[in-house]
Amino acid sequence: MTNMKTDPDQLDALSLQFEKQGYLILREFAPLPFIERMKASAMQDVATMREPLEYEADVKYPGSPESREGEGGKTVRRLRQAISRDPIFREWVCWPPLVKLLQKLLGTPVSCPLAHHNCVMTKNPRFSSDTGWHRDLRFWRFTQPELISVWVALDEEHLQNGCLQVLPGTHRMQFTEDQLDDRLFLDPDFFQNQELLKTVVTAQLQPRDVLLFHAQTFHKATRNYTDKTKYSPVFTFHGPKNSPVPGSRSAEFPELILPVQE
Numbered sequence: 001m002t003n004m005k006t007d008p009d010q011l012d013a014l015s016l017q018f019e020k021q022g023y024l025i026l027r028e029f030a031p032l033p034f035i036e037r038m039k040a041s042a043m044q045d046v047a048t049m050r051e052p053l054e055y056e057a058d059v060k061y062p063g064s065p066e067s068r069e070g071e072g073g074k075t076v077r078r079l080r081q082a083i084s085r086d087p088i089f090r091e092w093v094c095w096p097p098l099v100k101l102l103q104k105l106l107g108t109p110v111s112c113p114l115a116h117h118n119c120v121m122t123k124n125p126r127f128s129s130d131t132g133w134h135r136d137l138r139f140w141r142f143t144q145p146e147l148i149s150v151w152v153a154l155d156e157e158h159l160q161n162g163c164l165q166v167l168p169g170t171h172r173m174q175f176t177e178d179q180l181d182d183r184l185f186l187d188p189d190f191f192q193n194q195e196l197l198k199t200v201v202t203a204q205l206q207p208r209d210v211l212l213f214h215a216q217t218f219h220k221a222t223r224n225y226t227d228k229t230k231y232s233p234v235f236t237f238h239g240p241k242n243s244p245v246p247g248s249r250s251a252e253f254p255e256l257i258l259p260v261q262e
Ligand SMILES: O=C(O)CCC(=O)C(=O)O
Pocket: 121, 123, 129, 130, 131, 136, 162, 219, 220, 221, 222
């Protein structure tokens, strides 16, 4: 399959854009059959509550059910370990145009840690929650901060159903402790954060669109205010010069090394 996004000139331009913004949106990037298979698989696993799962009640964010035992307590937030659930997820992360782009951004070969993300986010309309401004790297331990997450839309994603919002350029900015709360979320009330928060970009997506974001890019999402669950597979990648810190949570699982694309 040919794809404009893998032409060398296009890759150069995308790489510059990613370095500047800390995120990229690729329109109509993922093939439709992948989208359909990923969605069918995710819907089935939510319907059958196939483990391993993260529940909304586990995260204790605004909007989360109080506990797993209370009302809405068994609402799935994340289908964990997606790559082990269905071959379609491995096919997606190994899809040559995606791998070529990641090789350009991270170097060759690209590795996909199985310890982080490697999931389908399932944003349920009745019991979902608000995730504050955060960097994914805050609780991850790698020798370098250079990791990229790839988020693919299986549904329309917009503000009403809790699409991601990003703060451009924050992957290269320094933040003081005062700007963060005790869970390392950016404090929206702190005066030094106010100007920055005006730069927000809403990642509105259509099915097949793909959002790439750096592990240091601040992002957030609200709960789902519609009446339909939103499914979003997300995987993280790093290049050959990066690795999980031995003994840390990031090293708890092996990594999938993506087949090299020439
Ligand atoms: O969809 C959401 O609520 C945000 C998810 C997210 O940012 C994360 O899991 O890191």
